[in-house]
Amino acid sequence: MPTPTKGARLGGSPSHQRLILANLATALFEHGRITTTEAKARRLRPYAEQLITKAKTDTVANRRQVVKVIRDKSVLHTLFTEIGPAMATRPGGYTRITKIGPRKGDNAPMAVIEIVEGKEFSATTESTSAAPAAEPTVNxxxxxxxxxxxxxxxxxxxxxxxxxxxxxxxxxxxxxxxxxxxxxxxxxxxxxxx
Structure with missing residues (x-):
C-alpha cells in the first residue's frame, strides 16, 4: 500500500490530486511540454515516468493500467506508439523540469516540464511540425x-x-x-x- 503524501495535497483532497495529476500527465503526453507550478511539476515527474515505463512494453495489462489514468484514446495511442518506443533504450529520466521564474499574478514559482526527446520521438515531432520541402528552382x-x-x-x-x-x-x-x-x-x- 502506498504511503500517503504528508502535508498539503494539490487541490486539497486525495481524489482531486489524482485528477490533477492525471490531467497534467495527459497534457504532457499530448503536447510534449507544459508550463505549470514547480510543486505540480515535481509531483507529476515520477507519476509520468511510471506511465512511460509501462508504455515501453505494449501489453494488454500495461494498457489497462495506463488507461485508468489517461482517458483520452488519442493520447494513449501516442504514448504507446511514439513515446514508449522512443524511450525503450533509456533506463529512466524521461522528463526534464526547468524553472522559469515567478508567475506575474501571484508570484508562484513556475516551471516547464517536458519529455526528454529520444531519436524516434524527436524525428516524428519534427516531421509533423516541419513544412514540406520546397521544390528546387530552375536557373x-x-x-x-x-x-x-x-x-x-x-x-x-x-x-x-x-x-x-x-x-x-x-x-x-x-x-x-x-x-x-x-x-x-x-x-x-x-x-x-x-
Missing part, C-alpha cells in the same frame, strides 16, 4: 539550354522514353549555346565589313 541558364532526347524507333511520340538531364549535361548544353552565339556574332560582323 535562367537552364531554361536556355535544350536537351536532346532519344526517341525509341517504332514507338509513338507519346510513349517515347526520355531520360532526365543531369546538371552536367544542362551546363554543357548551355555552354554550347553560348559558344554558338559567340561564334555567330563575329561572322555577322565580318559580313557587315565586306
Amino acid at each position: 535562367d541558364a537552364d531554361d536556355a539550354a535544350e536537351v536532346e532526347t532519344d526517341v525509341v524507333a517504332g514507338a509513338p511520340a507519346d510513349e517515347a522514353e526520355t531520360e532526365p538531364a543531369t546538371s552536367e549535361e544542362v551546363e554543357a548544353s548551355a555552354e554550347a549555346v553560348e559558344e554558338a552565339s559567340a561564334d555567330a556574332e563575329p561572322e555577322n560582323a565580318a559580313d557587315d565589313k565586306a
